[in-house]
Amino acid sequence: MGLPKKLTEMQIKLIIINGSPIGILNLDFELTKEEKKNILGLNYAKDEYINCPLISKEVFLFKNKKFKRIEEILFRCVNQYKNEILKIDNDLRVIHSWATINDNTNHEQHAHKNSFISCVFYVENTGDNKLIFKVEKSTLEKCHYFDYKIKEYNWFNSSAWTIDINKGDIVIFLSDLFHQSINKGKKTMIGANYFLTGEIGTEKHYTYLKI
Numbered sequence: 342m343g344l345p346k347k348l349t350e351m352q353i354k355l356i357i358i359n360g361s362p363i364g365i366l367n368l369d370f371e372l373t374k375e376e377k378k379n380i381l382g383l384n385y386a387k388d389e390y391i392n393c394p395l396i397s398k399e400v401f402l403f404k405n406k407k408f409k410r411i412e413e414i415l416f417r418c419v420n421q422y423k424n425e426i427l428k429i430d431n432d433l434r435v436i437h438s439w440a441t442i443n444d445n446t447n448h449e450q451h452a453h454k455n456s457f458i459s460c461v462f463y464v465e466n467t468g469d470n471k472l473i474f475k476v477e478k479s480t481l482e483k484c485h486y487f488d489y490k491i492k493e494y495n496w497f498n499s500s501a502w503t504i505d506i507n508k509g510d511i512v513i514f515l516s517d518l519f520h521q522s523i524n525k526g527k528k529t530m531i532g533a534n535y536f537l538t539g540e541i542g543t544e545k546h547y548t549y550l551k552i
């Protein structure tokens with residue numbers, strides 16, 4: 342499958358589940374000692390579910406100038422995904438940004454509400470950690486909900502897709518896509534949600550909106 346030139350240069354891997362594109366990049370971008378210290382020094386909470394990751398209480402991490410470098414790099418990647426894969430010309434802005442720490446913990450299935458595009462950046466990763474995307478039905482099952490005899494799982498016959506996480510991976514996806522993580526190791530992640538901003542639509546088509 343031919344990828345857009347710029348993304349090939351950035352070595353983005355594209356996975357498509359039910360028409361929803363998931364982009365995976367690894368820029369070999371490492372946090373500085375100071376940035377790592379600042380991420381690990383955040384206040385973390387564990388929610389009520391058993392064996393869940395620690396999640397930062399801070400949900401607007403990028404408002405802190407200490408994380409500006411990370412914010413800028415992720416924003417560049419997300420814009421590239423928006424421009425080269427989604428092929429839309431609307432502007433984006435970051436809305437939420439947070440961190441999670443997993444240590445043999447699992448993050449239950451969820452999608453990101455009040456968001457358009459989501460991005461996760463694995464700043465540390467050791468062991469066997471997986472990010473799993475799920476849809477209700479595969480493309481084939483949407484056509485006819487048969488119990489197919491699958492020869493080899495691919496984007497058209499699968500309703501779930503598992504990504505093995507590596508240190509430095511940046512995964513970008515549409516926020517409505519359900520996902521979970523299963524971790525038999527340790528990983529630290531910085532996540533961010535993005536929304537459209539500026540002028541959307543036209544008066545001519547009765548769709549003008551400024552947000």
Ligand SMILES: [Fe+2]
Nearest residue numbers: 451452453520
């Ligand atoms: Fe998530």
